[in-house]
Amino acid sequence: MNSELIEALNQIEKEKSISKDILLEAIENSLVAACKNHFGKADNIKVNINRSTGEVAVFQERVIVEKVEDSVTEIALAEAVLKYPRNDIGDIVNIEVTPKNFGRIAAQKAKQVVVQKIREEERKVLFNQYYEREKDVVTGIVQRYVGNNVSINLGKVDAVLTENEQVKGERFKPTDRIKLYLLEVKDTTKGPKITVSRTHPELVKRLFEAEVTEVKDGTVEIKSISREAGSRTKMAVYTNNPDVDPVGACVGLNGARVNAIVNELRGEKIDIINWNDDPAILIENALSPAKVVSVDVNVEEKSAKVVVPDYQLSLAIGKEGQNARLAARLTGYKIDIKSESQVTE
Numbered sequence: 326m327n328s329e330l331i332e333a334l335n336q337i338e339k340e341k342s343i344s345k346d347i348l349l350e351a352i353e354n355s356l357v358a359a360c361k362n363h364f365g366k367a368d369n370i371k372v373n374i375n376r377s378t379g380e381v382a383v384f385q386e387r388v389i390v391e392k393v394e395d396s397v398t399e400i401a402l403a404e405a406v407l408k409y410p411r412n413d414i415g416d417i418v419n420i421e422v423t424p425k426n427f428g429r430i431a432a433q434k435a436k437q438v439v440v441q442k443i444r445e446e447e448r449k450v451l452f453n454q455y456y457e458r459e460k461d462v463v464t465g466i467v468q469r470y471v472g473n474n475v476s477i478n479l480g481k482v483d484a485v486l487t488e489n490e491q492v493k494g495e496r497f498k499p500t501d502r503i504k505l506y507l508l509e510v511k512d513t514t515k516g517p518k519i520t521v522s523r524t525h526p527e528l529v530k531r532l533f534e535a536e537v538t539e540v541k542d543g544t545v546e547i548k549s550i551s552r553e554a555g556s557r558t559k560m561a562v563y564t565n566n567p568d569v570d571p572v573g574a575c576v577g578l579n580g581a582r583v584n585a586i587v588n589e590l591r592g593e594k595i596d597i598i599n600w601n602d603d604p605a606i607l608i609e610n611a612l613s614p615a616k617v618v619s620v621d622v623n624v625e626e627k628s629a630k631v632v633v634p635d636y637q638l639s640l641a642i643g644k645e646g647q648n649a650r651l652a653a654r655l656t657g658y659k660i661d662i663k664s665e666s667q668v669t670e
Contacts, residue, residue, distance in 0.1 A: 327379030327428075330435055337439065343446040349374050351442050355434045356381070363424055369398050371419065381431045384419040451482055452517040456510045462531040465521065467501040477505065482517055490522035492555035495591060504532060504589050524554035529595070532586045539564070539574040546571075548600040551654035555593055559611060559651045563600035572597050596651075604629065604658060611652035615641035618665060628659040638664040 334345045356372040360383060364370060369386040387400040389412055402414055409418050424430075465477035465484060473488040475497060486505065497503065505521035506528035512518075522528065530547050539545040545564045552558040562571040575597045576583045583595055598610040605620040608629050615637045621630040633641045641662050642649045653660045 327375075327381070329379075330374075330432075331377070331379040333439070337443065341443060341447070342450070343443060346376075347446075348439055348442055349376065352431075352435045352438045355438045356383075356431060359430055359434055364397060364422070381423065381427060382421055383423040383427060385422045386417050387420055389414050389416050389418060448512075448516050452510065452512045455479070455482065455507065455517050455519055456512075458507050459510050460527065461507055462504050462528065462535065463507050463521070465503060465505050467497040467499055467503060469499060477503075477521060479519065482519060484519035484521045486521050486523065490520070490524055492523050492591075492593075494555060495523065504528070506531065524552075526550045526552040526558070529558050529560065529586065529590070532589060533560070533575060533582075536582050536585055537575050537577070539569060539571075544569055545574050546600075549655050549657075551651045553647060553651065555591075557594045557596065557647060557651060558590075559596045559598065559655045561598050561600040561607070561611070561655055572599055598655075604656065608652065608656050608658060608660060611655045612641050612648065612660075612662075615648065617641070622658070626659075627657060628661070629656075631660055631662045632668050633662060633664060635664045635666050638662070 331345075334348050337343055337348065338345045353372045353374055357370050360370045360372070364385070371384045371386065373382050373384065374380070375382075385397070387398055389402050389405045390399045391402055391414060393399045393401045400418060400420065405412055405416075405418055408420075412418055463479055463484075465479050468476040468478050468483070470476075471485075475486040475491065477484045477486055484505070484507075490508065503523070505523060506525040507519065508522045508525065509520045510517050527550075529552060530550055533547060534540050537545065540547060540562075544566055545562055547560060548563050549561040550558065560575070562575055564571040564574075574582075577585075583597065587593060587595060596613060598613055601607045601610065604622045604624065608620050608622070608631065609617040612631065612633075615633055617637075618632040618634060620632075623629065631641070640648070643651075649660055649662055
């Protein structure tokens, strides 16, 4: 069993990247617990497995005393001096007490521990692998609907797309490949529990980072984003480089870049505007495609009064107020929109 154990652990270390020392320590700890049945207590027991040969030895820590009252934890000075001449009363000596049938017990325990440890380590590796990708975009394959939730396969693990994180009206078929925002990764005894989202504004941001080189390398910065998933997103972009058009970079030649993202989001409209540190200009840009006559900003109250031409009022407000609502979220300002004739009245 001894050489076979070391050989098996070497193989596991090579194939599964689980340290042999971690496995041996776990086996030693489990054998200490097993010793409790044999010796009545395991507080002073140490188990040592030779890292090269796999030989198992059990040692009992005993305190040298004048008169023994507990033979499990103490050893008489007269006996100790014969075996350990350089020790005195109060010193601790390690005495080998390996039981005769301990090889069989060790073999059984080793098998149990190794199987359990492999599961734990594989679970830990999986958790770390996906935890590192938290708040990033992953590609998943739709498996099935479980009630109103969708089970998504991410490769080595399944994720849950809950009803709250689904875009209203979006339906999937099994084997559909979709992009998802990795919302949260939790460690559980059954492996990592992963929640993903199709509605999060960061999904759009990450898709632009993947699609647009200038965003990925930091030349173009996405300053703000507001989204009503499945319908429309507004995004404000900025660059320090005078030779780069941030909106043009995100739109791409003939709209190629933005269209790739629109297709991924199944037709969701995306408005890309220029960011400006002047809130009046930013608000005017944010209300695009509507034309604006004037913007009166109250910085302290974070509010703005906007005047638009009469024929642009419905466009500025948008269907069910969507354009104004997204512009307000994008800029962080409460926006009150009036037409020229309303202001005159």
